Amino acid sequence: MESATKPTMIRRPPTIVCYICGREYGTKSIAIHEPQCLKKWHNENNLLPKELRRPEPKKPEVRTITAKGFYDLDALNEAAWTSAQSTLVPCAVCGRTFLPDRLIVHQRSCKPKVAK
Incomplete structure (x- = not known):
């Protein structure tokens, strides 16, 4: 006779989204990642043509604190x-959005549709 045990749910550790690149990081490693990500962002931004350079992304201020005194991770x-999505640049031909360095690569092959 088999015992009817409930499958145990594995709870994912909380993560925080980087406001620069949009990737998820653990609550401990985000503090290490953000300064490095911002430095990388500056290096890449300085290599772009002047018309594609963007202003430095600003860390969003979220002041929603739960009743227990913790930050609301979902709102954060x-x-x-x-913030990360707002740094994307649309292609003038097709309208898709890209990071500026990837837009340059995309524009080499993006052609307007020919009317038939």
Whole structure:
């Protein structure tokens, strides 16, 4: 006779979205990642043509604190994701959005559709 045990759910550790690149990092490693990510962002931004350079991304301020005194991670992550997505640049031909360095590569092969 088999015992009816419930499958145990493995709870994912909390993560925080980087406001610069949009990737998820652990609550301990985000403090290490952000300064390095910002430095990389500056290096890449300085290599772009002047018309594609962007202003430095600003860390979103989320002041929503839960009743227990913790930050609302969902609100923080949503603001960080929105910040990361706002750095994308649309292609003038097709409208898709890219990071500026990737837009240059995309534009080499993106051609307007020919009317038939």
